[in-house]
Each structure stands twice: as structure tokens, then as C-alpha cells.
Amino acid sequence: MLEGSGIWTQQDLEAHDYPLLCAYTHPDTTASDLALVTDWYVWVFFFDDHFLETFKRGQDRAGGKAYLDRLPAFMPMDLAAGIPEPANPVEAGLADLWARTVPAMSLAWRARFAKATEHLLNESLWELANINIGRVPNPVEYIEMRRKVGGAPWSAGLVEYAARAEVPAAVAAARPLTVLRDTFADAVHLRNDLFSYQRETEEEGELSNGVLALETFLGCTTQEAADAVNDLLTARLQQFEHTALTELPPLFVEHGLTPEECAAVLAYAKGLQDWQSGGHEWHLRSSRYMKPAEPEAAPAARLGLSGPFTALAGLAGLGGLGGGLGVSTTPRAERARARGFAHVPHQHVGPSLLPDFDLPFPLRLNPLLPAARREVVDWCDRVGVFTDTPVVWTEDKTRGYDLALCAAGISPTVGQEELDLASCWLAWGTYGDDYYPAVFGRTRNLAAARACTERLTALLPLDDPATPPPPLTNALERGLADLWARTAGGMTPAARRAFRTTIVEMIDSWLWELVNQAQNRIPEPVDYLEMRRRTFGSDLTMSLCRLRLDRSLPEEVYESGPFRSLENAAADYGALINDVFSYQKEIEFEGEIHNAVLVVQNFFSCDYPRALRIVDDLMRSRLRQFQHVAANELPVLADDLGLDAAARATLDGYVEQLGNWLAAVLNWHRECRRYREEHLLADVTPPGFLAPTGLGTSAVRLAAAVRHRTAVPH
Numbered sequence: 001m002l003e004g005s006g007i008w009t010q011q012d013l014e015a016h017d018y019p020l021l022c023a024y025t026h027p028d029t030t031a032s033d034l035a036l037v038t039d040w041y042v043w044v045f046f047f048d049d050h051f052l053e054t055f056k057r058g059q060d061r062a063g064g065k066a067y068l069d070r071l072p073a074f075m076p077m078d079l080a081a082g083i084p085e086p087a088n089p090v091e092a093g094l095a096d097l098w099a100r101t102v103p104a105m106s107l108a109w110r111a112r113f114a115k116a117t118e119h120l121l122n123e124s125l126w127e128l129a130n131i132n133i134g135r136v137p138n139p140v141e142y143i144e145m146r147r148k149v150g151g152a153p154w155s156a157g158l159v160e161y162a163a164r165a166e167v168p169a170a171v172a173a174a175r176p177l178t179v180l181r182d183t184f185a186d187a188v189h190l191r192n193d194l195f196s197y198q199r200e201t202e203e204e205g206e207l208s209n210g211v212l213a214l215e216t217f218l219g220c221t222t223q224e225a226a227d228a229v230n231d232l233l234t235a236r237l238q239q240f241e242h243t244a245l246t247e248l249p250p251l252f253v254e255h256g257l258t259p260e261e262c263a264a265v266l267a268y269a270k271g272l273q274d275w276q277s278g279g280h281e282w283h284l285r286s287s288r289y290m291k292p293a294e295p296e297a298a299p300a301a302r303l304g305l306s307g308p309f310t311a312l313a314g315l316a317g318l319g320g321l322g323g324g325l326g327v328s329t330t331p332r333a334e335r336a337r338a339r340g341f342a343h344v345p346h347q348h349v350g351p352s353l354l355p356d357f358d359l360p361f362p363l364r365l366n367p368l369l370p371a372a373r374r375e376v377v378d379w380c381d382r383v384g385v386f387t388d389t390p391v392v393w394t395e396d397k398t399r400g401y402d403l404a405l406c407a408a409g410i411s412p413t414v415g416q417e418e419l420d421l422a423s424c425w426l427a428w429g430t431y432g433d434d435y436y437p438a439v440f441g442r443t444r445n446l447a448a449a450r451a452c453t454e455r456l457t458a459l460l461p462l463d464d465p466a467t468p469p470p471p472l473t474n475a476l477e478r479g480l481a482d483l484w485a486r487t488a489g490g491m492t493p494a495a496r497r498a499f500r501t502t503i504v505e506m507i508d509s510w511l512w513e514l515v516n517q518a519q520n521r522i523p524e525p526v527d528y529l530e531m532r533r534r535t536f537g538s539d540l541t542m543s544l545c546r547l548r549l550d551r552s553l554p555e556e557v558y559e560s561g562p563f564r565s566l567e568n569a570a571a572d573y574g575a576l577i578n579d580v581f582s583y584q585k586e587i588e589f590e591g592e593i594h595n596a597v598l599v600v601q602n603f604f605s606c607d608y609p610r611a612l613r614i615v616d617d618l619m620r621s622r623l624r625q626f627q628h629v630a631a632n633e634l635p636v637l638a639d640d641l642g643l644d645a646a647a648r649a650t651l652d653g654y655v656e657q658l659g660n661w662l663a664a665v666l667n668w669h670r671e672c673r674r675y676r677e678e679h680l681l682a683d684v685t686p687p688g689f690l691a692p693t694g695l696g697t698s699a700v701r702l703a704a705a706v707r708h709r710t711a712v713p714h
Contacts, residue, residue: 007050015287018042024278025155026271029162036100037162043093044120044151050090051124052204061128065640068121074098075114077107105161108169113157123149123561129633135207138621140572141565142213143186143526148561149208150192152185159275165267170255175508176247177265179527183240184272186526188279190233194226195283217621218614228604234333235524235603237276244269246515339602340522345591349608351677352583355616359623361659363667364412365405368419372404375420376427383482384475385431392438393431397683400673403427409664410544410657421486422544428479429506429537435476436510437517437590444518449511456480456507460500465489494555502539509534513594522593522602529572535594536578538571542661553650556641562633569626570658574665576619580612581669589680630655 022038029037055064067088074083074094079102086092094117102110123145129135137145147153160166171177193200193210200206210232215225248269252262366372377398380386385393393401404423411422440449459481461467465488469481480503488496509531516523523531533539557563579596586592596618600611634655638648673679 007046007053013042016045017282017286018045020285021279021282024281025275026159026162027274027278033162033164036097037158039093040097040101040158043090043097044154046093047090047121050088056124056128056204059128061125064125064128068125071121072114072118075110075117077110077114079103101161106166106169108172109157109160109166112172113154116154116157119148120151120154129636133632135628136216137208137213138618138625139210139213139217140529140618140622141569141625142208142210144565144568145561146189146208146210147182147185150185150189152188153181155188155275156181156184156272159271160268163267163271165264165271167265167268168255168257168261171251171257171265174251174255175512176243176251179243179247180240180269180272182526182530183236183243184276186236187233187240187276190229190236191280191283194229194233197222197226217617231332231336231603232525234330235336236526238333238337239524239527240272242521246519336603336605339605340524341520343520343522343593343598343602345520345593346588349584349588352581352585352675353609353612354580355612355619357577357666358620359662359666360627361663363409363663364660366408366412366414366419368416369404369408371416372407372419372423373399373402376404376423379420379424379479379482380427380431380475383478385479388475390439392435397673398427400679401427401430402668402672403430405671406541406664406668407544409667410541410661412660421483424479425483425487425544426541428476428483429540431479432476432507433510433535433537436514437592441514441517444514446511446514446518449514452476453507453511457504460484460488460503462493462496462500465496498558499543502543505534506537506540516593520593522599525599525603528594528596528599532575532579532594532596533568533571536571536575538574539567541574541665542567542571542658553647554641554643557637557643557647557651560637560641562629562637566626566629566634566655566658569622569629570662572622573619573626573662576615576622577666577669580615580619581675583608583612584677585675585680626658 018041019038022034022041026034026037051064051067055061055067070084070087070091071094074086074091075098076083079099083095084091086095105113167177190210197209197211200209201212210229211222211225214220214228215222218225218228220228248265251257252265257265377395380393380398381395385398386395403426404419407419407423407426411419414422436449436452440446440452455470455473455477459469459477465485469477472478472481484503488499491499512531513535576596583595583597586595587598592598596615597608597611600606600614601608604611604614606614634651638651643651669675
């Protein structure tokens, strides 16, 4: 790897001190496992520098892609399958390490680790593309892509190996394990960004750095951006801690894990904690980032830095993670943590402030809308929405919500049957989103909510959607059973699985909201945005655009970074539209905590107008990303995958449909009777409606009634 590479010398390798990194990050592993893990890290850092010198500096995307395309062949699931002849040190190193590692691990782990390795390698092309066009990613895009290219999910796989604590396959993809992995990854990467900012931006011309991303997005100084990155890093570690303490135990019970399996998951979580503290110590000493410091020096003196790196002094307390789940942090971090649990519900905030929405997509409405409007009300009546106890929606409210209007914009050219079906899906999802907090939230009955979720999930059979459902107990169940049978029967198995996943994830996200509500905990920004796509039903409603695609494109398209980036950017814009429109409804009238504006207020400790400006900036950046991906990344993806003219037309059509989706979502929020103050005041306590109860709600009802008598419609 050193001889003739032109990348490292023996002196470089010794100065970087990767054995020290691995000794810090895997303190309890055996000597032989530590040696193998260290070899993996030597390989991955060499790859990073080799790709930089060989392809990034010369902006050779074609050469970089050809180089990366060969590497998965050196990670066969079955070692007996053989591998190609290595053509460079990176290929030779990967072949050797794979053969020495995988015999000790299951096929499920091999598949996860191979996928993480491929992401780490392939997303280097994303970084290269940004360098080519001089583009700094927005913060959300950056966090998502950095997980893949930064390698921390890959490191999490090695934690399983080094700790001999393989995560059971049954829970590897569950939210708690995903959050542990992602928070670990984000903290590792953000820490690295703080240490490497100067090296990357001044010496390497790198644009993929969290400090630079926030500096550009917020329009602030480098020091302010570094402080914000450090705050986000701390919030991610606090999310890790919260998930480990509150979400793992219910997961163990839900999946019936054995004591040995529970112990393995906990050992894995401890291994991730050890990595955090050890990685921080290594950054303080490795010549890759700075001159080695004296071990006995105080944290701030150890850093010996000024400018943007002064934020790093606040990280020193977070190195205590390895000692257990208790985290020793700074006063600033603890104030932020406490602030997240101290929100007073039902505060008077006044009418929602709305930014200018510069959406470039024209609104087109399906001319069959009038009949769809009638069908939505009739369908809700047929499945019992208006007669269930408690009553969550009345017929008048259902007409005012006008979900068919949204469907008519999403699908402007479909026939009556498909438009009616899409309208009813939107009605069911919105009704469910209202049902969970109204029925389970006010009583904090999480057990009943989980039982409801299990019953709903059971109504989504994959093998035969026409299978008669079990006895149905309420309108939510009757509605879902009806819609699933009408929709899934004509889908291919792959499309059916994908569509079912969007529904299950949305239903599960309603539980996540209830748990936060019970804890009075405002989510931290990254967790909120990622879960908001599910709670808003973005994937489900965008699936209404995809139904006609029926997974007709190659599976590589749906799994690609550009395709997911396109969908996530659209999903975030749509969900944030909802948050800015519903701010008064949720904060003042419902006592909600799941709103992006409130999340930003809490994180930055700022007022409502300032938080709205930040959310507006984020919306604009996500819209620009959507347009950038559609115009620049999807054509490259199509070239890379060799898509024919028909497949490219299908892909272009989907982009157009997502534009319709965004225009429809914005138009619906402007026109429906759900978010403006006069609508909220009129609906404070309608006859027979389930009114909110609990601390503070009597005051808000009284205040609302007083304002109702003096309100001026607008």
C-alpha cells in the first residue's frame, strides 16, 4: 500500500497513528481483532487519500466511477465465489481484509457491511461532483450524504465485529438501532469536520464540511458556524443517549429478544460510545489534523487552536461517553437539553406567519374534482368516521378539510376511480394523524396506541391483499382495510412491498410523536426532520405519484443516492409547508411540540420570526436541491445505469409528478379550512367533537372563546 503508491510514505503512516485510533476506539477487543480492525482503518484512510489524489484533484469523475465500480467484486458473500485480480493497493487491501473478517460473521452482517462499504466508496462521487460545480451542500443534504461517504456507519459495522456483539437481524433495521447508528455517525462526522475544517477548505478545496455548510446556509461567521456544529454534535449525542435509555427496552420486549441478544445490542451500544470518546482523543493527537499534544494538558490547552476551532473545547466533556450512558457535558449543552423538556403548551402565538413561497411548479387541478369531493365525504361516512366514538371528525370538518383538492393537484390527469382512491388515501392518513393524539395522546395511553398500530399493520397483507381482514373495530381500521384491498391488488410484489413500507412507517411515526408528547420533549433537529417525512405522510402521498410507475425502473434507480435525495428534498419542502401553516394550530390550539419552527426556536434559542426565517431558508435550499438533482444528478445517474429512452422518460415524468405534488400541497394549505385562525376559533369545541383536556387546555379554550368574539376574519 505504501510502495510506489505516491500517496503515503512510511513516515506518513506512522505519524497518522491508526493503531492509536483503534486502541482508543476499541479498548476492550482482543489483540488479534484489534490488529485486523486497525488494518481496516489503514485501508479506508488510504482509500480516502488515494481517491483524493487520483480523482478529486483532477476532477476525473469518469475515472473515479470506473475505479469504484470494481470494488464490490472484492466483497463476495461467499468466499468460494472468487474475486478478480487486484489492480491497485485499494483492491488488494479490500480483498485481503474481507477474506480475514467475514468468516466470523453472519450473512446478514456481511450484507450490511458490504452495503455500508459501497456507500462509503460510491458517495465519493457525490463529493467530487460538488467540487466540479463549486456547490456547497445545504445542511440536511450534507448530514444525509456525509453518513455514507464519511464512513461512520461502516465503522459501526466494525464495532459489531470488534465487540463480538452482532446485532440480531430481526432488529437491525428497527428505528432504535437505526438512530443509534445514525447519531453515532453524525457525531463522528461533525467532530471530524471541526478538526479538519482548515485542512479541507484551505489545502484540499473540499466543499463537504459541516462548518462550511452551516456557514454558507446561515450566512454567519466561521466561528458562529463552528459553534452551531458543536451544538448539533451535542444534540446528536444526547439523542443517542435518549434512544439507548428509552427506546431499546421496549424494542427488546416487542421482538422477544433472548437475554443473549439483548446483551449483544447493549454491548454494541457501548462499543459505539467507546468509539466516540476514543475518536475524539485520537483527533487531538493525530498529525492528520494537528500537532500531537501533551496527554496531561487541559482540554483547551491541548487543542492549542484559535478561530473556528475554539468550539472544540466544549467537546472535551463529551469524551466521557465510554464510561457508560451518563454523559458529562458542558453547562451550555445541559441548558439546551433542559430547554427541550421545558416547553409550556398552548402558548398564545397569534396567526401563523407565512413566508413567500417561490414555487416554480404550476398548479393543475383535475377537472373531476367535484365528484371526488363528494366521494371523500361518502367514503368517510361508509367506514364510520362520523359515527365512531369518540368523534374525531365531523362531516362539516371533513368537507372543510377538502382532501380531494390536494389529490386533484397531485394527480391532475387521472380518471375518476384513481382520483377518488387517492383522495380517500389522503383522507385516511390525515384522519389517522388526528386520531392518534386525540384518542391516545390526551390520556397518554401508549399501550392502547401500540395495540392499535399492531392491528393496523396486520391489515396490510403482502401475499394476497384481497384476504378477508379480521374483525374491524373502528373507522381507522375499516378505512385502511378497504383502501389496501382496492390499491395493492393490482400492484407488482415489489411495488406492493414498497407501498406497504410507507404506510407502516407513517403509522409507527405517530407512536413516536405520542412518546415525545408524553415526555414533553421537543425533538432535536435532525431526528425531527427525518421523522417528519413519515409523520406528514410524505412517502405515502408521494407514493400516489409512484403508483403508475409500479417500480418499472431498475431497482438501482430507487436505491440510488440521487433518487432518494430528490424525494427527500421534495418531502422536506412539503412537510415544512405544513409546519409554517400549522404553527398556530399546533402550538396554541393543540399544545403540540412537533413543528419545525418550534424545533428551530428551541435549538437556536431564538424567537418565532427568527426561527421562521431559518425554516424559510431551509425550504428554499431544499427546493434548490430538488432542482439541482433533477437537472444535474439524475441525467448522470441515467448515463451511469445505461437507461434507455423509455426509462429516462419515466424518470422525467416522475420529476414532473413531484412538482405537481409540491404545487398541490401548497395550494391545499392555502385553500382548505384547517389552518387559518378563524377556522381554528370556529372549531374550538364543535358539538360532539373530542376537545383537548389536561393542564393548560381550559385556559386556551377560554382565551380562544374570548378571541372568537373579537376576531376579525382575514
